[in-house]
Amino acid sequence: MSEENPTPEPDPQRPKLPHEIGHRQKTLAGEPAVVVVQQPPGLFRRMVGWLGWLGFGLCLMVIVGLYSSSQDYFDTTGGIQEKYHSLSKTSRTKIAVIDISGIIIEGNGFVKRQIDRIREDANVKAVVLRINSPGGTITGSDYLYHHLVQLRKDRELPMVVSMGSMAASGGYYIAMAVGDQEGSIYAEPTTTTGSIGVIIPHYDITGLMEELHIKDDSIATHPRKQMLSMTRSLTDDDRQILEQYIGYAFDRFKDIVKTGRPQFAEDSEALDKLATGEIFTAVQATKSGLVDEIGFVEAAIDRAIELASLEKNNVRVVTFKKPATLLGAIGFGAAHTPSLGLAQLLELSSPRAYYLATSLPALVSSN
DSSP: OOSSOOOOOOOOTTTOOOOGGGEEEEOOOOEEOOOOOOOOHHHHHHHHHHHHHHHHHHHHHHHHHHHHHHHHHHOOTTTOOOEEEOSSSSSSSSEEEEEESSBOOOOOTHHHHHHHHHHHHHTTEEEEEEEEEEEHHHHHHHHHHHHHHHHHHHHOOOOOEEEEEETTTTHHHHHGGGTTOOTTTEEEETTTOOOOOOOOOOOOHHHHHHHHTTOOOHHHHHHHGHHHHHHOOOOOOHHHHHHHHHHHHHHHHHHHHHHHSGGTTTHHHHHHHHHHSSSSEEEOOOOOOTTEOOOHHHHHHHHHHHTTOOGGGGGGEEEOOOOOOOHHHHOOOOTTOOOOHHHHHHHHHSSOOOOESSSSOOOOOOO
C-alpha cells in the first residue's frame, strides 16, 4: 500500500532555504557534518559595538590627559629640552652647560629650570656656567647664585664658569657660585667683566617741569615715600638713606666675591680697589685675580671633565633650550616683541637697586 503523502526527494539543484541551513548533510566521504552559517549582526548590535569603541577611546583620552596633567604638576623644569653640544654622542655620562644670558630681572625663569633639570639627572657629573650677562636686579642675581650653590653642594658637582662677551656686575656675582675651587673661572679674550658695585637709577626732571609749568601734586603719607621720584630732587637726608641702603647690598656683593675668590678674603684692600664699578678686560681681570684663565667654552669643559675625574672620550656635553611654542614653530616667535603695558611700565619705574653694568634701569628681561 502506497503512502498518502510520500516525502519528496530533495532536488539537488534547488537552493537551500534559511530554515534548512544547519541540517545535517553528508560529506563526500558519506559521514554527517553540520554546516553553520552566521547571519550578520543587526543594527542594534552594531550601534552597541560602535558606542563601546567610542567609550573606550574617550576613556583612553581621559587617562592620557590625567597622566599628562600629573606629569606637568610634578615637572619643575617647565618642559625644557636637552640638546647635544659636543664630544661623545653615545655616552650616558654628561657635562651640563647652563646658559645664563641677558639682563637678570627675576631669578625664577629659564636658568632656574635648567638647575632643576640637572638636579634630577644623576648622569650629570659636572656643570659649566656659560655666562653672558651684564647683571640685573639684586634679588634676581642672588636668587640664581643661591640655587647654583645649592646644586653644587647637594649633588657634589664640580662647577666651572665660562664667560662670554660680558659677565659683569650681577653676572660676575653669579660666577662666584663655583666656590673656592682653583682654576674654575674662564674668560674669553674679548670678555668684559667686573663692574662690582650697586646702582639705584634716579633722574631729576624738576627743571624741565618748571619750564613746562608742571607741578607734582601727589599725596603721600611721608615725603620720603617719593624720595626716588624723578619729579622731586633728592634732599641730603634722602641721599644719606639711600647710600646706607646700597651700602648693605655692596657689602654683600664683596662678601660673595670673597667666597669665590678666597684670596680677597685675606686681602680686603685689594678687593676694595677693584670694587669701584669699573669694568675690566679679560687680561686685566686675570692679572687682578678676578678670573683664573683666558679660554673659550671648550677649555672650561675640559677643566670640568678634569675636576670630575672623567675620560674625555666617554663624556657627552649637553645644553638646554626652551620648549618650542606654536608661534616659534611657524616662524613668528623670534620676531614677536611684546608691547609694554601699564603694569610693566609701573614695574620698571619702581625704585630698585641693581647689580648691573649700566647707568640706566633694566628695560628688557631675557627670562
